Amino acid sequence: MYAAWRYDCPLLTEAGKALRADIRIAVFSCVVNTFAGSVLVPRVLRVVLLRAAGIRVSRAQIHPNVTFTTRYVSFGQSAYVNRGCFFDSRGGISIGARVHIGYGAMLCTSTHTPGEAACRAGAPWTSPIVVEDGCWIGARVVILPGVTIGSGCIIASGAVVTKNCGANGLYGGVPAERKRELRP
Helix, strand or coil: CHHHHHHHCHHHHHHHHHHHHHHHHHHHHHHHHHHCCCCCCCHHHHHHHHHHCCCEECCCEECCCCEECCCCEEECCCCEECCCCEEECCCCEEECCCCEECCCCEEECEEEEECCCCCCEEEEEECCEEECCCCEECCCCEECCCCEECCCCEECCCCEECCCECCCEEEECCCCEEEEECCC
């Protein structure tokens, strides 16, 4: 009787699913953000650990203290990620070849729709971020959900990128705007 009740109770099965999800997140975070992100771990081993966790990395240089929320991130050949970057990758992030990302950049693929007055953070939603080949993302840049940055772009330090950036342009400001053309 007890065993049948235990498996038929929707509250217990939902609690079990939530617990399993929490454990998966904790293990991922410990392996990727705590251990692999440590300054004591050599870069070669860091890449091996990130691959083992499901992040697609090929010959990229990823410094310590970089935070990943999920495994839905891919890095192209010779990508470079500096210290203190944050990848909210729930919606997926694709970083192209030879992309350099400066200190403390934040790539956010999730947000909320506006809610009612009692709680302005409404329903959550995600949208992927794509940074195409050859880009340079400056220090403390924030890239919001659904943005594609075209190949060969420079995003100036401190910019907040809210919409797509065409190829071979220098973008800066809050919100980021195209400041000038760059040679292809």
